[in-house]
Amino acid sequence: MTSWNDVGKTLTLTLDEEELTRCMRCGFCLPACPTYRETGREAASPRGRIALMKAVHEGRMIPDSSFQKQMDFCLGCRACESDCPADVHFGHLLEQSRAAIVSHAPSPTWKKYMRKFFFHALIPHRRRLRLVGAFLALYQRSGIQRLLHRSGLSKWLMPSHLQQVDEVLPLASPYGIRERVTTERLPAIGTPLGRVALFQGCIMDVLFAKTNHNTAKVLQAAGYDVIISKSQTCCGALHAHSGEEEKARLLAQQNIKGFQGIDIDWIVSNAGGCGAHLIDYPYLLKDDPQWATAAQSFAHRIKDVSELLVDGHSLNLQPIHERVTYQDSCHLRNGMKVIKEPRTLLNTIPEIDYIELVESDRCCGSAGIYNLTHPQTSQQLLDEKMQHLHHTRAAILVTSNPGCLIQMKVGIQRAGLENHMRAVHLVDLLIESMEGDRT
Amino acid sequence: MLTPELKSELTTILGAEYVCDDMESCISYSYDATPLYQAIPDGIVFPKNTEEIQRILRLAHQHHIPIIGRGSGTNLAADTVPTQGGIVMVMTRLNQIIEIDTDNLTITVQPGVLTQTIHNAVEAKQLFYPPDPSSMKISTIGGNIAEGSGGLRGLKYGTTRDYVLGLEAVLANGEVIRTGGKLYKDVAGYDLTRLLVGSEGTLAIITEATLKLIPLPETRRAMVAHYADLDTAARAVSAIISARIIPCTLEFMDQGTIQVVEDYAQIGLPRDMAAILLIEQDGPHLLVEQDITKLHQICLDSGATHIEVAQTSADGTQLMAARRNALSALARLRPTLILEDITVPRSQIAPMVRSITEISRRYDLTICTFGHAGDGNLHPTILTDARNSEEITRVEKALADMFATAIRLGGTITGEHGVGLAKAPFLEWKVGRTGIVALQGIKNALDPTGILNPGKIFTQVPTEQEGTKK
Numbered sequence: 001m002t003s004w005n006d007v008g009k010t011l012t013l014t015l016d017e018e019e020l021t022r023c024m025r026c027g028f029c030l031p032a033c034p035t036y037r038e039t040g041r042e043a044a045s046p047r048g049r050i051a052l053m054k055a056v057h058e059g060r061m062i063p064d065s066s067f068q069k070q071m072d073f074c075l076g077c078r079a080c081e082s083d084c085p086a087d088v089h090f091g092h093l094l095e096q097s098r099a100a101i102v103s104h105a106p107s108p109t110w111k112k113y114m115r116k117f118f119f120h121a122l123i124p125h126r127r128r129l130r131l132v133g134a135f136l137a138l139y140q141r142s143g144i145q146r147l148l149h150r151s152g153l154s155k156w157l158m159p160s161h162l163q164q165v166d167e168v169l170p171l172a173s174p175y176g177i178r179e180r181v182t183t184e185r186l187p188a189i190g191t192p193l194g195r196v197a198l199f200q201g202c203i204m205d206v207l208f209a210k211t212n213h214n215t216a217k218v219l220q221a222a223g224y225d226v227i228i229s230k231s232q233t234c235c236g237a238l239h240a241h242s243g244e245e246e247k248a249r250l251l252a253q254q255n256i257k258g259f260q261g262i263d264i265d266w267i268v269s270n271a272g273g274c275g276a277h278l279i280d281y282p283y284l285l286k287d288d289p290q291w292a293t294a295a296q297s298f299a300h301r302i303k304d305v306s307e308l309l310v311d312g313h314s315l316n317l318q319p320i321h322e323r324v325t326y327q328d329s330c331h332l333r334n335g336m337k338v339i340k341e342p343r344t345l346l347n348t349i350p351e352i353d354y355i356e357l358v359e360s361d362r363c364c365g366s367a368g369i370y371n372l373t374h375p376q377t378s379q380q381l382l383d384e385k386m387q388h389l390h391h392t393r394a395a396i397l398v399t400s401n402p403g404c405l406i407q408m409k410v411g412i413q414r415a416g417l418e419n420h421m422r423a424v425h426l427v428d429l430l431i432e433s434m435e436g437d438r439t
Numbered sequence: 440m441l442t443p444e445l446k447s448e449l450t451t452i453l454g455a456e457y458v459c460d461d462m463e464s465c466i467s468y469s470y471d472a473t474p475l476y477q478a479i480p481d482g483i484v485f486p487k488n489t490e491e492i493q494r495i496l497r498l499a500h501q502h503h504i505p506i507i508g509r510g511s512g513t514n515l516a517a518d519t520v521p522t523q524g525g526i527v528m529v530m531t532r533l534n535q536i537i538e539i540d541t542d543n544l545t546i547t548v549q550p551g552v553l554t555q556t557i558h559n560a561v562e563a564k565q566l567f568y569p570p571d572p573s574s575m576k577i578s579t580i581g582g583n584i585a586e587g588s589g590g591l592r593g594l595k596y597g598t599t600r601d602y603v604l605g606l607e608a609v610l611a612n613g614e615v616i617r618t619g620g621k622l623y624k625d626v627a628g629y630d631l632t633r634l635l636v637g638s639e640g641t642l643a644i645i646t647e648a649t650l651k652l653i654p655l656p657e658t659r660r661a662m663v664a665h666y667a668d669l670d671t672a673a674r675a676v677s678a679i680i681s682a683r684i685i686p687c688t689l690e691f692m693d694q695g696t697i698q699v700v701e702d703y704a705q706i707g708l709p710r711d712m713a714a715i716l717l718i719e720q721d722g723p724h725l726l727v728e729q730d731i732t733k734l735h736q737i738c739l740d741s742g743a744t745h746i747e748v749a750q751t752s753a754d755g756t757q758l759m760a761a762r763r764n765a766l767s768a769l770a771r772l773r774p775t776l777i778l779e780d781i782t783v784p785r786s787q788i789a790p791m792v793r794s795i796t797e798i799s800r801r802y803d804l805t806i807c808t809f810g811h812a813g814d815g816n817l818h819p820t821i822l823t824d825a826r827n828s829e830e831i832t833r834v835e836k837a838l839a840d841m842f843a844t845a846i847r848l849g850g851t852i853t854g855e856h857g858v859g860l861a862k863a864p865f866l867e868w869k870v871g872r873t874g875i876v877a878l879q880g881i882k883n884a885l886d887p888t889g890i891l892n893p894g895k896i897f898t899q900v901p902t903e904q905e906g907t908k909k
Contacts, residue, residue: 024775026574027574031553031555043466066463086771086776
């Protein structure tokens with residue numbers, strides 16, 4: 001049974017009333033909000049969206065397709081949370097709203113099947129993702145991709161934004177971290193500081209498997225025993241952000257269970273989007289007493305790789321004679337509150353010419369799958385970002401999340417800067433510096 | 440909802456994209472930053488220039504439709520809540536800096552320019568626009584002018600009204616008026632510029648402003664002083680001013696605020712102190728050094744138990760963190776935060792703060808007080824829950840008592856937030872019957888049909904003041 005009335009009724013029950021009431025409407029979130037800046041409309045601001053949710057929650061408004069449009073238009077970057085004096089967790093309210101819409105709003109059947117395929121049948125399954133990785137690798141390496149783009153056929157087959165993503169996508173690999181590392185434990189170099197399980201992620205392990213491998217290597221060098229655990233699945237961030245709340249809960253439970261039996265001090269993430277969601281498991285499972293304690297102790301173990309590296313043995317880094325800048329991953333910054341660590345690490349590289357990027361705290365427009373669902377806004381944000389980047393005259397742009405990384409690669413291509421600038425993951429640059437590639 | 444005729448006329452003026460009356464838009468323009476107030480407008484318009492505003496006002500004048508001018512909606516007097524319905528006119532598309540005149544030291548801007556944008560633009564040219572309301576990252580200059588906003592630097596530099604040299608505004612009948620100019624001296628007729636500053640959207644819609652700029656101070660230094668009792672802190676404030684030193688900020692936090700901020704931010708504030716003063720001076724290096732040395736001595740002489748002077752500007756930022764964290768810390772404590780704005784003569788700060796403490800006990804409420812000690816502008820902040828109607832009744836009684844006390848001490852009901860809806864019932868306490876009649880006379884002269892922000896400043900139901908006979 002689906003109807004807008006049901007969405008309203010559900011939201012009356014599921015929206016977190018405490019969060020809604022805590023918003024004091026001061027408006028301090030407005031300047032942080034990318035969609036408010038783009039449109040100038042209050043409804044497209046966090047304060048406006050909360051007012052809409054509150055109206056629905058109190059039964060003063062029946063949600064409709066424009067309500068949905070507004071909730072979908074939000075990037076979910078959570079920059080508003082960082083500027084909120086009252087500590088409103090906007091991300092939670094957004095997820096609750098989207099969940100009610102996904103389960104109760106009228107939606108065309110093809111969309112439902114597409115969601116089912118993507119969120120349920122593909123993303124959470126490592127083997128199927130590996131298979132996709134293999135096909136993608138074949139497509140990229142066999143010349144089909146080149147043929148498509150050279151011949152202009154891609155213009156017929158793909159929407160322009162997908163074409164751009166396709167052009168910059170790193171070479172996919174049929175080999176994930178587990179295929180690359182044969183043992184389950186990679187020993188620390190020097191005095192061991194602790195045992196760390198690598199959270200390998202879903203997309204990360206297909207498109208950035210090498211970064212996963214590098215993460216393990218750099219952690220070893222910093223003094224951590226790295227555990228490659230088999231019993232883990234997708235973190236469920238994409239699900240939670242897209243309103244697939246039930247599936248997100250199941251994935252959370254699977255992960256909590258998966259890491260329970262392993263003797264570790266921390267679980268390390270190298271993707272801000274995953275990390276921020278992993279530390280939020282306690283909230284996701286708050287209504288389930290059976291999981292509450294386990295979720296707490298799971299969340300306490302989550303660290304971003306940069307946090308552990310800053311606390312670890314100093315790395316043996318070789319000089320990099322380049323200008324380098326850093327774009328925050330929104331969820332690493334606003335969700336995990338990891339801001340200083342990546343910058344500190346970059347500044348430990350000898351000879352590096354680090355420059356702070358103007359508005360590095362602003363979303364690049366990648367925002368999970370936002371670049372696919374809202375290509376126009378996404379590209380607007382990206383073009384603004386590229387202007388700021390252009391001014392830095394940096395040769396290397398560092399980020400710490402796979403989505404941001406792909407988006408920045410698209411941006412560099414769009415701005416015609418591919419001969420002057422490259423985008424890399426923080427961990428990959430550290431490995432470059434350790435191996436002295438660029439000296 | 441707008442009537443179809445009105446909507447089509449507005450659409451002719453603005454284009455369909457800039458006229459809204461759907462539920463979603465109406466709800467999102469039904470509030471501002473003032474707790475407890477909300478009302479749904481009939482529609483919202485987004486004009487781009489003075490001419491469009493003229494045409495909208497002519498239309499509104501003809502049909503007797505309320506027009507509520509709005510910037511970013513961050514005021515704390517419910518001034519942009521459309522209590523009588525009508526059309527909310529959002530000014531944020533008029534967002535151009537028209538000119539920075541370095542010969543006359545002025546900046547001319549459209550009303551939708553953000554206050555922070557003005558700061559950035561002029562500071563890049565080593566110039567300074569001092570008014571700094573807490574919401575300046577998002578507040579518009581039009582809103583600042585309409586509210587007569589203040590800020591932390593009020594003591595030394597004055598408030599918005601001291602920087603507005605000239606205005607262009609559209610009157611209720613759609614005619615354009617230009618007041619003042621790039622002039623420091625101008626006594627041609629009544630001072631309409633000053634009249635429009637702080638008029639809260641009830642007299643005209645401001646469409647352009649020329650603001651005064653001053654040279655950017657060379658440097659700044661901060662210090663903090665702790666006091667074991669309130670009177671000593673208050674005496675220090677008076678002593679500083681008596682010593683002919685005017686710091687650029689002279690902020691005060693009471694014990695309640697100190698404890699809440701410390702719980703939240705853990706920055707090493709003294710939980711057992713009755714008050715702290717946060718002081719900052721700016722200007723040329725030598726003078727700042729001199730003043731800070733004197734300030735240090737004055738605080739010492741006045742009985743401060745601990746004094747810390749920032750050695751670098753980064754240290755200064757650290758010291759001022761206590762003040763910057765105040766709102767966040769307080770906001771997390773209870774769901775609803777009511778930020779009041781009474782102002783008393785500097786010499787009355789201690790009695791006022793004591794009285795607030797007494798009122799909070801009388802009504803069993805949590806009230807933390809911080810504010811601009813230098814100019815006597817205090818922000819007693821009531822922490823409550825809007826859903827608890829019994830508590831809200833006590834809050835209302837406490838507010839009335841606070842206003843009465845402030846006035847008795849020679850103060851006012853609002854220093855920098857405005858009257859709006861929230862304080863309209865108390866305005867007469869401050870200005871008296873004759874004052875109200877005079878204000879109403881001005882209102883009627885400029886807006887005879889009463890379409891500009893009706894229900895604000897004036898009320899049909901004034902609160903009776905206890906102990907006064909009419």
